[in-house]
Amino acid sequence: MTSGAPRALNELGQSLWLDNITRDLLDSGRLQGYIDDLSVTGLTSNPTIFDHAISRSAAYDVEIHRQLDAGQSGEELFFNLAVQDLTRAADLFAPVHARTGTVDGFVSLEVSPLLAYDTRATVAQAKALHAQANRPNLFIKIPGTTEGLQAIEQAIFAGVPVNVTLLFSTVQYKAAADAYLKGLERRVAAGLSPDVRSVASLFVSRWDRAVTAQLPAAMRNTLGIAVSRQAYKAYRDVLESDRFQRLENVGARAQRLLFASTGTKDKHASDTLYISGLAAPNTVNTMPEETLLAFADHGAAPHTLPRDGGDADVVLAAHAKAGIDLTALAAKLQSDGAKGFVESWYELHGAIDAKSRVLA
Numbered sequence: 001m002t003s004g005a006p007r008a009l010n011e012l013g014q015s016l017w018l019d020n021i022t023r024d025l026l027d028s029g030r031l032q033g034y035i036d037d038l039s040v041t042g043l044t045s046n047p048t049i050f051d052h053a054i055s056r057s058a059a060y061d062v063e064i065h066r067q068l069d070a071g072q073s074g075e076e077l078f079f080n081l082a083v084q085d086l087t088r089a090a091d092l093f094a095p096v097h098a099r100t101g102t103v104d105g106f107v108s109l110e111v112s113p114l115l116a117y118d119t120r121a122t123v124a125q126a127k128a129l130h131a132q133a134n135r136p137n138l139f140i141k142i143p144g145t146t147e148g149l150q151a152i153e154q155a156i157f158a159g160v161p162v163n164v165t166l167l168f169s170t171v172q173y174k175a176a177a178d179a180y181l182k183g184l185e186r187r188v189a190a191g192l193s194p195d196v197r198s199v200a201s202l203f204v205s206r207w208d209r210a211v212t213a214q215l216p217a218a219m220r221n222t223l224g225i226a227v228s229r230q231a232y233k234a235y236r237d238v239l240e241s242d243r244f245q246r247l248e249n250v251g252a253r254a255q256r257l258l259f260a261s262t263g264t265k266d267k268h269a270s271d272t273l274y275i276s277g278l279a280a281p282n283t284v285n286t287m288p289e290e291t292l293l294a295f296a297d298h299g300a301a302p303h304t305l306p307r308d309g310g311d312a313d314v315v316l317a318a319h320a321k322a323g324i325d326l327t328a329l330a331a332k333l334q335s336d337g338a339k340g341f342v343e344s345w346y347e348l349h350g351a352i353d354a355k356s357r358v359l360a
Contacts, residue, residue, distance in 0.1 A: 156183025
């Protein structure tokens with residue numbers, strides 16, 4: 001029996017994805033339970049998640065030892081571990097993938113964050129990882145940086161499904177959507193199918209965390225949802241555009257908007273703030289395990305995001321009047337996000353190296 005609040009979102013047409021992956025999550029049957037009971041229909045990962053999964057448990061030790069014996073090390077060893085986990089997860093979501101006409105049921109694996117500003121290397125790794133995983137319902141995550149946008153277009157043209165990550169604003173979302181459409185248009189021009197899937201991941205809660213100290217109490221925890229509402233309007237505009245409809249007529253599918261970073265950072269705010277507040281059909285909300293369980297336990301019935309963005313522009317204007325430079329902050333959040341994943345990447349490899357020395 002699926003829980004009421006997650007089921008209500010699912011019935012609205014929004015996909016609930018889990019923003020977590022660990023070997024224990026798979027081995028214990030917990031992920032399968034979330035699929036069966038909490039309407040979870042996909043999963044995302046990132047370097048920080050894998051860093052915590054590998055460094056804070058012994059669940060990977062046997063496989064690390066086996067990989068070392070096979071001569072693997074460093075980044076190659078890590079990606080072997082990650083692909084093992086994510087292909088297992090992809091197989092659990094395969095029935096969802098089939099049942100939804102291949103729209104849902106995806107898992108995501110990120111390219112090395114060290115490549116965030118290297119287009120050619122990003123595309124090469126995206127192709128290699130997707131081939132290694134060999135699952136139709138696996139996205140390769142590529143950041144929506146300027147260099148990343150070029151990689152997204154090329155990866156889509158090459159037929160690699162892409163989760164565009166580290167988007168923080170409507171402008172950044174539109175750039176990601178443009179890169180996706182360019183990739184599809186190039187495929188059509190080359191006589192290839194435009195049915196290559198993608199999501200565009202808008203990070204939400206980091207906005208509010210960044211400005212809390214600069215705002216009066218009444219304005220706190222309102223910026224992330226306002227940015228999301230504005231981006232949702234832009235997303236609907238893209239879907240209704242002549243440009244996308246021409247592609248849709250020859251077999252393309254929507255690059256769905258995904259709300260990411262939806263765990264509440266403010267302990268004084270609702271722990272389901274960014275779930276109940278971001279309900280919208282044909283979108284995705286990927287959430288931490290703690291947030292998923294909280295929403296299943298006491299989540300409120302969601303109100304659908306307004307097609308026109310509602311009061312988004314008014315709220316954003318109020319923040320600008322309060323001294324928040326939204327354009328500069330969006331750029332900073334994206335840059336800081338990329339740097340944060342690099343730090344986690346180094347910590348992850350440090351943990352693997354330390355375990356390798358012990359296990360060797």
